[in-house]
Amino acid sequence: MIIFVHGDCNFRCEYCYEKFVNTSVSAEAENKIINFVESRLKIGNFKILYISWFGGEPLLGLKKIYSISQRLKLLADEYKVDYQAGATTNGYLLNRFVFPKLLTCDVRFYQITIDGEKEAHDFQRKLKNGSGSFDRIIENLKNMQNTDEKFSVSIRFNVSKNNYNSVKQFLNETGKFFIQDKRFSFFFKSVGDWGLGERKTNVLTQSKGTTETDLTVLGTQLGYSIGNISAVLSNDSICYGRKPNSFAIDVNGQILKCTTKLIYDEKNKVGNIIDGTVDNNKLKYWVDEYDYEEKCLQCKYFPLCRGGACPIDIIDNHNRVCQRKRKHIEEYMDILKYSNSFDLELKCTDN
Template sequence: MSGGLTLAAKADHAQEFAASFSNDLLHLILLPTEQCNFRCTYCYEDFSIGTMKPAVVNGVKRLIERRMPGLRQLHVAWFGGEPLIALNIVEDVSRFVKELSDRSVEVIYSAEMTTNAYRLDLETASRLCQLGIEQYQITLDGPQHHHDRTRLQRNGEGSFERIWDNLIALRNSDLSYRVCLRVHVTPANLPDMPGFIRLLREKFLEDQRFSILIKAVGRWGGPNDQTMQVLEGPEKTQALNALHEKALPGIKEESIYTPGGVCYASRANSLMIRANGEIGKCTVALSDPANSIGRLLEDGTLQLRNSVLRPWLRGWSSGDSEVLGCPLVGLPRSDGQPALLQIGARPVYGSDVNAVA
């Protein structure tokens, strides 16, 4: 529903509220680099920031080290750019965190990665699993002739064959992991998608380590937004429902990935740390000034601008389920502040800064 929560949802709301503001839970989204080896046609990132410098890496370590004694759960999500082109940083930080968590037996540590999987060969996956990174989201844009038109490598070549081979190798391994196959749907690939999803079901979804999320490509703020053909409104809903009915009838419930009702950006204890040390809330609106809520210092201190952070949490006071699901939509802004500025200038810091550990 739009607006207030139903009576039946109030208990869940209270539980979610407690978890989202709890000091013993910490969710960090880390961008070890904002460069990428792909140039997907719908991408909203501008690749203007490179790899994490040592001062930011040290800041991440010190932050986690300072918070660890008071934590019950720590979840690290690796994002980018493409995190695997900064594998040395991923491994360095993950090794540090795992050693800390192994000494803190009361802390539940988990980690995930959003990756294009071009570099996720079996050796790399094995090393990452040993460091606690056991959950992956990997995107496919349909069968090869569609995928290779939209998920291009930086050199303009396709990427499907290498990703598919890596997925098959993962499936054939005995590694402990979970993979969410994010399948992108567009008007161009829609006619071929029932057969492709049936192939994914045959090859992967009988393995309990794999699940599927079918998602329509949207206009997410990239330079090609005005020329892209996308599914929208009732047409999108009808197409996605039809794909589930045609390609996934009778599939086990656990094989369908279902996102939660509360976005991570609505949670006070969820922070994104960019490669340059800037702190944000949302991985979609990377360059939006409203998404720049502070900075991480090398000693692990967070300098947060509370007036910029506060609007991201407004769904809890209003009880609006749609705002909790995506606080970026309708985000209150200062006079003259542009909306959803994915591609553009970096924000300038003001004086409204609080330092917190």
């Protein structure tokens, strides 16, 4: 489950799609979250309770992460499930004091974004006051690396035409201190038309279509752990919104399926924990309650693709999604020959 623990962010990134509000999870919403999770645990046969802390910037809601985590861990013990947690954070507040406290909450999986070397990163990912963020994030990552703790960090690069060369430079220079530490992996994502959020205009230019694969090849050749390959060639990474037991809860208690569509798409609002409502018709839209075309079922890539990724894309624009997914899978099958470090498997899961 994904919990939007704070509605504001200390960054104002040049591709952000969110509209921020300076509020955290209320005491009422916290209690309702606990009740919602327990109601799911009572009726399901689960092995893992996985919580992903999200925002805004989740570390702005650090006190709520502590309090909710302790209560959720008690529930996990009661229902005999393994408790795991992660956070999607910009990394600016993840200093040497905060990181150990998060570990006590079993937050051991992190996604943190670096958009190239200092100049390019600070242009795309600036603080709310306009200042740069690169130096602080690198310092925090190095502090994490200097511990013996067990954790995993996926460093994401949001790549535009503006910062493409800077990302390549980072791989060849600054990033090399990550190569020998397999707790860190890299993931490349082309900047898309994700929405304006609070921005008035887009100042970034989208990169060419082969950006992700080109950087994956370079990163693999340089010896980095690259997450793109396993993400594309394993069905374990199918869109979380399509999984029947995956939910996102925002700071106002709305139950969502997707962290990108947020409240801006009515189809994404499937319920509210405050009043206890769930719209089962909207849920069906997300969790594979639609018929696949015969050509999908006969396709050799169907176990990896499952008809695409986002249900909205599948239903509204299937042919384009299909062509893109096939191309991606074929490209990453070719890239796999550059690395012998991937052990891929298909999983059957109802989660």
